[in-house]
Amino acid sequence: MLVAPPGSGKTSLLPLALGDALGGTIIVAEPRRLATRAAAARLAMLVGEPLGQRIGYAMRGERTGGQGLRVEVVTTGLLVRRLQQNPELPGVSAIVIDECHERHLDADLLLAFCVDIRANLREDLAIVATSATPDTVRLSRALGTDVPAPVITASAALFEVAVEWVPPPVAVPLLPGGRVDPRLLDHVAAVVQRAWTENDGDILVFVPGEAEIDGVTRRLAGWNVLPLFGRQSKAEQDRALAATATRRIVVTTSVAESSLTVPGIRVVVDAGLAREPRTDQSRGLGALVTCRVSRSSADQRAGRAGREAPGRVYRCWSAVDHTHLDEHPAPEIATADLAGFALDLAAWGAPAGAGLTLLEAPPAVAMTAATELLRRLEAVDDSGRITERGRRMGAIGAHPRLARALMDATPRIGADRAREIVAMLSDDAGRDFGDDLPARWRALRRGADRGATARWREETKRLSRGTTAGTALAPPAGGASPGAAAGAQAGGASAGSSRPAAVVPDDLAVGVVVGLAYPDRIGRVRGVGSATYQMSGGTGAALDPQSPLRNTTWLAIAVADRAPGRADARIRSAAPIDEQTARDLAGELVSTTDQIRWDDGRIVTRRVEALGAIVLNDVPLANPDPLLVQAAVRDGIRRSGLSVLRWSEAALALRQRLAFCHAYLGAPWPAVDDEALLTGLDEWLGTELAAVRGARDLSHIDVTSALRRLLPWPAASRFGELAPERLEVPSGSQVRLTYDGAEPPVLAVKLQEVFGWTATPAVADGRVPVVLHLLSPARRPVAITSDLASFWRQGYPQVRADLRARYPRHAWPEDPLTATPTKRPKPRQ
Template sequence: MMTQLPIEAVLPALKNSLQIHKNAVLVAPPGAGKTTRIPLALLDEPWLEGSRILMLEPRRLAARAAARYMAASLGEQVGETVGYRVRLDTKVGPKTRIEVITEGVLTRLLQADPALEDTGIVIFDEFHERNLHADLGLALCLESQSVLREDLRILVMSATLDADPVAALLNDAPVIVSEGQAFPVETRYLNRRVEERMETVVARTVQEALKNDEGDILVFLPGAGEIRRTETRLVEAGLGRNVHIAPLYGSLSRKAQDLAISPSLPDERKVVLATSIAETSLTVEGVRIVIDSGLMRIPRFSPRTGMTSLETVPVSRASADQRRGRAGRQGPGVCYRLWTEQEDRHLALRSIPEILEADLAPLALELAAWGVSDSGELLWLDPPPAAAFAQARELLSQLGALASDGTITPHGRRMAELGLHPRLAHMVLQAVPLRLGGLACELAALLSERDVLRSDRTVLDADLRLRIEALRSVKKAGRTEVMSVSGFHVDTAACRRILSEADRWRRMLGISEEEEGDADACGILLAFAYPDRIAQKRTTGRFLLRNGRGAAFSELQPLSNAPYLVAAELGDQVPESRIFLAAPIELTELEQYMGDQIETASVIEWDGTAQAVRARKRKRLGALLLKDAPFADPDPEEILEAMLHGIAQEGLEILPWTRAARQFRQRLAFMHKIEAEWPDVSDSALVSTLENWLAPHLYGLKSRSDLQRLNLTGIFESMLPWEKRQVLDEYAPTHFTAPSGSRIPVDYSDPDNPVLAVRLQEIFGLKETPRIARGKVPLTLHLLSPAQRPVQVTQDLASFWKNAYFEVKKDLKGRYPKHYWPDDPLSATPTNRTRPKK
C-alpha cells in the first residue's frame, strides 16, 4: 500500500485537466510526490487507451530511483509495468507502460518516430532545471503534437517554475498547484565571508552538525574534486566508527550511488557528499541536515572561442531553496548555509537556462535531422541565441554534417543516430574505414567522462595517449587495486565505465575487439573531431591554433616541443587558452588526412625586411603555415604588382632621386599650381597612379637595389608630350643667367614661391625682379653675402636698391672689406669675383 502523499490532493484536478486539454503544467514543491505518483495515477486514464507514458528526468540516478520506487509500489520488478532508459542502462519489457528516460533518449525516440505512435503522454519532470535536452524535447513534442499527433498530451512538472510562460507556450494550458507538505527547516548562516578553502569549512561544519544535530547529513559541493578533498579531510578528522561517508555524483558506479541514497543502518549516521545531482527528484533517506557550500559547477560555452568550459558559480535562490528543502522531507531539519545573510540577499533568483549558454552543435544537428535549419520554426520558452546557433551550424558544415544548402547530409544523419556530440560522432565514423574504430570509441568515451588520471601535483600531463594506456592497462589487468601510469594514479572505476561505454559504441558500429588501433593515432582522430584546434608550435609550450587563437601549457611537459598537436580540451583564458588535453600529430598525417582542407597558394609579395619581392609557394591550414618555399619563374605581372605594392608601402623615397629628378618634379608641381591640366606630382597623386607613370619601367626589377637603375628624370619627362616639354623650359626654366654671367639654379621646392638664391654682387645693374611663367610669377630673391648667407629676401628688387641696399652695404662692407660695394648698384659692374675685372 502506497503512503499518502501531498500530491494526492490535486490528482482529480490534474486528471480532469488532461481529460479536457492536451497540455497541463503542475507545480509542486519537493517531497510532494509528483515524480513517483503522477505517472501511476495516469496509467488507467481513458484517453491513454493503453499507450505508454514517457517521463523525462534530468539525471540518470533520479530516473533509476524513480522507476524502482514506482515498480516496488506495484509489487513488481523494474522492467515490468515500469522501466527506464538511461545512458548505458536500459530496463524495459514488452509489458512496460511507464518509461523513465533521460537526456537524449527522448530526442532519439522522436527522431526514430516523430509521431510517438505508442505514447499517450510525455511528462517533463523538474523542468525548472531547464536542461538543453528538456527544452529541445519540449520543442519537438510541440511540433509533433501540432503536425502529427493532436491527441498527444504534454505535462510539464516543476518545483520552482514560473508557470505562466510555460503555460502560454503550451497553448494556455491549465496550471495545477500542489501546496505540498514540508517540515520546518532552521536556516543558519555564517557570520563572515568564507576566506579559507571551502573543503576546510565544510569539514568543520560537518563535525559541528554531527555534534549538535540529529539525523544524516547531505552536503552540497560543486564537483567531484571538492567531494574527494572533503572526504579526505573528514577521514583525517576521524568522525567515529558509526559515521559513514558516501560520495554522490554522476560518474560514480551505480552501486556507489545506491549506497549513498539508501537509509542508514540503526545506530549509524551517514554523511552524503553530493553535487547538485541530489538537488531535485531524489530523496536521500534519513537526511535531516543539509550543509550547502552555495556553489555549483555549470558548463559555459563561449561563441568567441567555440569552447565549453566548466565554471564554478554561486547557486541561485531557487537552487538554494531546493537544497534546504532536502532537510525537511521526512521531519524537522536544519540547513547550514556557508555564506552570510548579506550575500544571500544578492543571489540570482534562478539559474540561466542552459540553452542560452551551452554549445548548440548537438541541438543544431538534431534540428537538421528533424528537417529544421532555422530554429525559429519551432516554439521555445527561450529561443537559441542566433550567434551561437549560427556558429554551431558552421561547425556542422565543417564536419560534413550539413550540405551547402543547409540540409543534413547522409553523413550528418549517421552522426545524429550515434547520439554522441557531433565532433565525436564525426571522429568515430571517420575512424572506422581507417581501422581505427576501436581507438576512436575509446577516445569518444574518454572525452565524455572526467579525467581518469589523478595526481598530487597541480598539473597533469596533457597527453591523451597516457589515458589510452591507462584504459588498456585496466582492461588487460581486470583488477581493481590502485594502478599508475607514468607516475599518475589511475581511477580504475572510471576506466571501467569508459571501457563499457566504448564497448557499446563498438557493438553499435560492428567493430571487432581485435581492431584496437595504435595510441599514436590519437592525434589524427582528434583532428577529425576538433579540426579548429589543430595547433602549430610557436615556441616551447606555446602554440597557434588553426582558428588563429593562441594556446599554451601552464608548465612545460613532454608535448611542449611537439611541432604539431590537437587540443581536445582547452580553457577560455585570454590571450592564450590553457591546454588541458591534447595529442601530437605529424605534418605528414595532416597532409594525408586533411589534404582537402589545406590551401596551396603561390604568394608573390613585397618583403619589407628584405626590401625585395619574394615569390613563395605556401601551404596553409587555416591560420597555420605548413610549408613556405621559394619557387622559380613567377608571373612577371605578379612581380610588377608586388613591386608597385612595395613602393606604395615604403613610400616614394625608395626611388633613386637625383638632384635633376627632384628639380624636374618640382618644376612640374609648379606648372600644376599655375595650370591645373599639368600632371599632379604630389606624393599622394604619384602613389595612387604608380601603375600609369612608373609601372612600364619596372619590368624585370625585383628589389630596392634594382630600382637604382631607374632614370626618374627621363620617366617624368615621358609623362609630357613634346609641346609641353618646350613650354616647361619656357615657363619654368631650370636656371637664371645673372648679370654676372653665372647660371643660377631656380629652386622650385615651394611651388607657390620659386626661389632664386644669388649673391648680391652678381645682380648689380639688375633693376627689376626676374619673373618666370612668361612674367606671371616673380621669383623670390634670396640675396646672399659673399659667404652665401642670406642678407635679404624680397620679391621687389627695385625697392631693395632704393631703400634697403645702403644699410645692407654698410654691414657687408664692414665684414667683407676686400669686396666690391659700390655706392650706385644700378650702374655698377656685376661680378662673381671679389671685385670686377678692370
C-alpha cells in the same frame, strides 16, 4: 507552464495527475540521468508498483519498462533522438519538460521540437514546462501559439532554511584552468565538521566536480561520507539516495540541485562553485569551467535542506559576495559547443533553427562555427540541409566529431576497437588515468576502475547497437573516407567488421580515432625536449612536465583547455601518432604554398608545405613567379614606405613641382603624396619593380625618370612653363625656384640682382605669385615679399640704410627701379 518550489510534487504528483486526466502515456523529460532514475523510482513507489510495470525510465544505454507505460521518465537528450525518429509519438498524451529554468541545450531543443509537433502534427499533445523559479515570461511565450501559455503557480509547505555565511578566513581565488584551491576544500571540510556538531540530520555538501568530491571525502576520512555524482554506477547512486538509520554526509555536485530528493538531509554546505561548459569558438577548444554559482542555483541548493523539516545552509561565501552573484546561470546555448545542436536542427529540417520557436537564438559566431564543422564532416550540404551521412552520424548518438571518428576509423582499425575508443572519449570514463589516452584504454580493459570500466563497456555496447556495415559505419557519400584507402592498404578491417586491424598498434589506433575526431588538434612538438606543441588549428598546447607523453613528436589531442591569460592551452588527454598518420588523418588541412615576401629589405622565396598551422617543409624556391616577386616588392615598399627608394635632389624637386601643379591646377595633374604614390606604384614604378630582388636593387632605381611617367599628356608639354625649375632675374641670372607642394614657390635671390624689377613674378599661368627671399651680398635674407612694388616703396629705404653700412663696396641706389641690376660689387677705385 507550472511554477512551483522544490518539493512541491512537480516531478512526482504532476505526471500521475496528467495520466489520470488524459490517459495514454505521460513522458517526463529530465535534464540529468541521476534525476531520471530517481524520479522513476519515486513514481513507482507512489503507485506501489515495481519499476518497469507501469512506471519506467529510459536513458542512453539503459531502459526499464516496455510498451503501455503510464509514465516514462527519460533524459531530454534521449527524447530529442526519439522525436527525430518518430515525431508523432503514438500513444503519448503529454510531455512534461522538467526544470526548464536550468536552460540546458537539450531542453531548449526539446521544447522547440514539441511546440513544432503540436502546431503541425499533434494538436492534442499536451506540453507542460515546469520550473522552480518565477522567470517564466519567455517560456510561456514559447509554449503559446497566438498568446502566451497560461502560467500556474503553486506553493508547497516548505520548511524554513536558516542561512549561515561562512566565508574562508582569507580570500581563495580560483586557480588557473578553473582548478579549486586546496585551501577552499580545507575550509569546506571544516564547515562540514562544524555543521555536524551544531545540527541534527544528514548533511549534503555541494562542490563543483568529482575531483573536489574526492578531495572533501579524503579530508573527512573516518566520517560516514558518501559521494553522489552522475557517472557513478546505479548501485553507488542508490546507496547515496537511500535513507539510513545512521547520520551521513553526502558530497555531491550540481546534479543534486533539482529534481532529486536526498532523504534525511537537514543541512546543506555549499562551496559556492559550479562547473559549466565553455567553448572558445576562435580556437575550437571546449572545456568545463569552474565558476561562481548563481543566486538561483544557490537557492535551489539551500532548498534541499528544507524538503522534510526545518534546515540550515552554510554558504562558504559572504552576504556581500552573494549580492554580486549572477541572478541565473548562463543558458547553455550561449556558452556551449553547438555542433550537436546544429546537427539536430538540420535533421529536423530546420537548419540553424529556421521556423522553430527557440527560447533564445544561438550566438551567430558559435552557430557559424558549428555549421562549418558539419560541412567539413559532410554531415550537411552547402545549404545546411542534412546529408545521408549526417543522418548516420546522428543515429550514433555521440558528438558529430566522435560519430565521424567512429565511422571513418572502422575501416582502418576495426569496428570493435573504434567503438571502444569512441566510448572512452565520449564518456571520458577513464579521466583519472591522466593525459595518456592509450594508457586509459589499457586500464579500462583490465578493469583498473570497476565503475569506470562498467560505464565504458555499457557505452561500447550502446555504440554497437544500431550500427551496421551498410548504414552508420559506411564511408562518406561519394567515395571512401579521408585516408580510408591508406588504412585498407595497411591491413585495416572492412567497414562494420569486428575484426581488429592488427597491423595498426593499439597506441596508434587511439591516435587514429582522436585525429579523425579532432584534426584541428593534431600537434607537433615545437622543439627537441620541449613540452609544448603547435596544433594544426593554430593554438599552442602544453603537456604536463611529468606526462608520460613527453618526448612524443606528434600527438592527436582530444582535450585541451586554455585558461585566461595563458598563451598555450593545457593538454588534458592525447595519443601519440606519427607524421604520415597525421597527413592521412588531416589530409584536408595539408597545403603547399609558394611564399614570396619582402623581409627586412630583401625578397625571400620559399615553398612551404603545412598541415594547418604546422610547417612540415620549408625550402628555397628556385624559380619564383616574377609576378609574385613584383607583388612582394610592392607590398614591401607599401609597408616600409617610400623612404626605401633613393631620392635624389632632382627626384625630390620633380615631385614637389608635380605636387604644386596638382594643388593649384588640379586635373589632370596627379597627386604625388605618399598615399597616392604607394597606391599607384605600378603606374609609375612598374617597369623598375620587375628587376628588383632586394634593397640594393631599389637603391639603383632612377626615381626621377619613374616620376616623369606621371606627367599628364599633352599638358606635360607646358610643365616647364607652369612650374619652371628656374626664373631669369633682371641681372640675367637663372635662379632656381624652390617648391614645397601646395605652398607658393620661393625664389631666393640677391637684392641687387632684381633692381628694376617692378612686379612680382608669377607661375602657373600667372595664378601664383612667387615668394621672393631677397638676400644680402652674404646671401642672408633681408626681406621676404610677394609684393615687390610695395617693398620698393616701403621696405627698401630701411633695408638700404642697413646694407650701406654693412656692405660699403656694393651699390645701394636711392631709386632701385632705375638702377642697373648686378651680382657683383663696385670695382675698387
